[in-house]
Amino acid sequence: MKILTIQQIIKNIENEVVFEAYAEDESFKIKIDEYIPYVCAAIHDGGQMRDDVLEKCSLSTYERWYEEDPHTAEFVGNFPILIQGCDSRFEYDLNRDPDNAIYEEAWGKNVWETPLSESQKQRSLAKHHAFYEVVEALIQKLESKFKKCVVYDIHSYNWKRWDRPVPVFNIGAELVDHQKFGDYVESWRDGLSLIELGDIHNYTAVNDVFYGRGYLLGFITNKFKDTLVLATEVSKIYCDELTGESFPEVINQIKEGFKTAILNHAFEFIKNETSYKVSKQVNILHNELESDLIKIDKQLYSLVKDFELLSVINPINLEFEKKKFLASNYKYEPQFKYNPLNIDPFEFKRKLSNIKVEKINDISIQNMYVDTINAYFDKVDLLANLGTNKFLYNSLRYFGEPSKKDVDNANFVLYCPEFRMEKEGEFNENEVVELFKNATQDYGFQFDIEVSDHIASKALVINSKKKVVIKKGVKFDKRFTKGLIEHEIGVHMVTTMNALKQPLKIFSIGLPVNTLTQEGLAILSEYYSDSINHDRLRELGLRVLAVNMLTSGKSFNETFLTLMEEYKMAPENAFYLTTRVYRGGGFTKDALYLKGLKTILNYIDQGKKLDNLLIGKTSVEYVDTIDELVDRKMINSPQYFTKIFKKHLEKPEINPILQYIFNGIKD
Structure with a gap:
């Protein structure tokens, strides 16, 4: 990160330069991603001390930490303008006026073993003065540019020293001009009160334990009558005050809460009080990909880009075992074999662990990457236990x-009356390959199409290789083929190709359990194209029941016989379906197809659009983050x-029989 003099920082602000830098003595840090009329400040976040001062300090590292405000910069680090104190308040306190900024005694303890010299004090006060020179230049620029401004002045406090219930969030508003800004104080309290913190009761108050008498608020309020400063204290529920141990889960909950609360509050303030033109909340967030995010995304993609779960767990002796099984009058227990793993599971997980996702400032994006990495831990454990009893557990x-x-939904579709039992003719594998090629060319894709007898399904898209694999020797019903093309080309290939157009590769490797969403979209394409017949509907239901039989302890043979009898x-179809479910040691993915369709149908019923679910291997669970990234x-x-x-969308035409059936599986 750059190190700039105070004069250089101020000049950058005056010239509206976007930058991020430490002051030359590293006493504070400032980030301006965009000139916008709201600022976040965490002036007590730091804990560093100059060596010449530290050697005279009588307080331990813990005693200093206890009165500092750790993690407060992290709470608001994703917003466009952040000014952050890096020095300990025990060297000089930025929230006290210059005459009282250097403690002799603090909270009943003597701060110094030996008194500071006058030159040491002046050196500390020079840092204090420099900080406020920058604050003045920043607020001056924002007020002159946008008429008004709001500052979120974030602190923390030790709640355990109180002998009564105290708020999780306290707003000190004694010095605020309530005639001008009173409504915004109340709306800020309302926003903070909505932050969910698990089992922690969120009581939010104004002027309860603190009154907002700090120097930062006073300095800005006295000099700038059109800037609102919201001095906000967070109780240290996010750490153990007695040991200094942090609680990452609570920290993330506070970060998520602040993101929502500040977005809502700043958007209303900016829209109503300033000259800054804004139409959406996300417009007040920075819209460029941060360098750390790009590095993390590339690191993750480089590690997992060739990771293909489905191609690894397909038995290489599938057809041989099928013959033995059928010839044994269904008594033989298939012994499937698999290609050797091309990864070292331990080494792979170690590299996953080394990805520094905590460097992603935006908590929503960070959570998406954390969850994706955790999902790959699970996938690696799946492969590491391929062919064992542990595979099913994973x-x-x-x-x-x-x-x-x-x-229940599976049984519902299975007991639906028969329809479309008439055959419309069949295609052989070569005809299907040509149809797939035509559909691929119609979309303008460059994709390989291959015929193989090493897959359990009739067709498979391998994203990392941009390849469609068609099962050798299978006859394809014409109506089914229409649906298969919509399924594989219209959804799986579309999302694969869209992902390649994204600046973030996470949408190529796939969000956690994207199967639910992707297969739901794929079945929806079959539904809308009116290509689902009774056999296909039964297959979706039977996949769920086969997985249920697997998880209930049924053997391969028992499940096969149930499906057949x-x-x-x-027999051949029952073998393939049973194999899909029992391969690897027990693969429960097939239960997600019908559930995925139900999820997507419910999603559409809520009036939501499918567009952004098609940008790559997405998941409904992360659609808010995806929508935000697109909007930004x-x-x-x-x-x-x-x-x-x-x-x-242009002309809805749904088969009434299918519509009746699928309406019956919604929640």
């Missing part, structure tokens, strides 16, 4: 298992859009 941890509602599947122009809107979705 599959359940990642994909989950069917709920009672999922099983009770649900009248042809940090990622691109989808270049390719599923054609059947577009056609449906």
